[in-house]
Amino acid sequence: MSIPLFLVLAALTVASALTVIIHRNPIYSALGLVSTLFLLAVLFLGLDAQMVAVLQIIVYAGAIVVLFLFVIMLLNLQVEERSSAAPPLIGAAALGGLAMGGLVILAIVRTQFGAPVPVHAGFGGTEALAERLFTVYLLPFELTSLLLLVAIVGAVVVGRKRA
């Protein structure tokens, strides 16, 4: 992905992520999250990960955040007065976040990454992902399907109206 395009997308992603944590209205936070996820999917496309990018849109942006929106609307959440912590705590958290981000970026800058390895044409496509998923990672795949079943049953049971 060319550098100017990456910089534009990165700036928009960071702006959307900041909207998620800063905005007082929870619906705008959810829309910020959709925007972040969509932009991340575009970044994935630039990284030769077509299947993961499309899955990100279908699963994350198209289903999980819709679930968030449903819950927000069902609970009729409005803008609250005390939607964030007291200012000293916000200051401390922001400082901590900056420090943590700064440390990680320092570690990244000091690491020598080689040039990206040239890959075959189907890298990141359905066949490549499926080849790994159904051979080496078969056990996690089956366990994930079990996990999803448990999650569905759990969500239905926990969310029931108690008589």
Place this chain on the structure above:
Amino acid sequence: MTVGATPTSWYLALSAILFAIGTVGVLTRRNLIVIFMAVELLLNAVNLSFVALARSLGSMDGQVIVFFVMAVAAAEAAVGLAIMLQLYRIRDTINADEVTVLRW
């Protein structure tokens, strides 16, 4: 897609920034659902990291891990939001400052 001109470390730096933003969100916000959304931000920052390194090392394993992270995040979102719905029905609030006591 041709080999990108953006260095891998830039993608990882973006991932670190998103992770930091997510952490600040978890620590600062009081609305449980917004806290949950910040957690999703954390997961996605890590996804970006995995995909960038998968491309850099030429291995599909990174993308498989992203696949599993997405599935687990979906399961977690479903159950977490069900818990929040139930919490709202019982306590009539989902402000983290007001649901600090375990007894009803």
Place this chain on the structure above:
Amino acid sequence: MGIEVAIACAKAVVMLLIALQVMAMGVYFERKVSAIIQDRIGANRAAIFGFAGQGLVNTLVADPVKFLLKEDVRPAGADRLLHTLAPVMAVVPAIAAFAVMPFGDVLEIAGRTINLQAASLDVGILYILAMASLGVYGVVLAGWASNNRWSLLGGIRGSAQMISYEIAMGLALVGIVLTYDTFDLQEMARRQGELIWGWLPAWGIVYQPLGFLILFAAGIAESKRIPFDLPESESELVSGFFTEYSGAKHLMFMMSDFVEVVLVAGLVTTLFFGGWQIPYLGREGFHFPWGSTIALPSLVVAVLQILSFSVKLVFFTWLQIVIRWTLPRFRYDQLMRLGWKGLLPASLANVVVSAALVLLVGSRA
């Protein structure tokens, strides 16, 4: 480099033109076909200098101009950004989904072989599913942003319906992917040009009849057309989730409705009826099974294929319009029951049987 960009833009423009023109035809058909079914004449009064064109001027000129010039009303207390964002999120993914629809085989011009598909993705069909998932936001936000409890009800019901039928649609697509062993729509269209037993074109309808029915029903439910239009309910809820919209935003919601009709028609055409394929027409001309051939230049073949695609699109758009004006509306619980207890098990059974057959007999790879 520049010429590549120009070709890509040209392909995108051609696909957009095909989609939007068939949509405009769909709007006109809606008026006229409904009139014929209900034994009346339909809208034909608006005229320019006496030329009324059998209702063409009314539907395609007067109506859009009216919508664009109407006052844009925003209800008091409605969130301004969300109210404006909702129609955009409804219409843009629907139009964007046409990027992977192939409208012809190849065009050989000046030594270049141009693949007549706007975007050739490795994951073609999944892109359409992704755009369908994004379309849910338009409905949910429209219902919420209208500050009107019945719009909210219509919005939540509409989005719940869309999510439920997305699943059945996705599983119906799995059957067709198993049959043709590819996700790319252009490859699927190409493989439907092969002949079974020497004379029968290997169209998707031959291999997946149940898949066709499920996809068609799920597609109509996804675009909230009658018989699945409870979120809108024209005769009952005023306009359901987009009641509080007027002017250009209302036009965008109507557009999203018709663009999704054309999208479902395009999907059904490409997957089950050969897409741009005309039976026995290859890249060099006709090759009939009884041996005779008619050689045709590449440009003529391409034009014939584009025409064939457009004709099939128009046919399935017309079919959806006829279904709309024939069937009564489902009640909401009947709708959800059909989606979860009817189409979902049927599509799962379809996947199992298709997989077994592909294992035993082999796919059309």
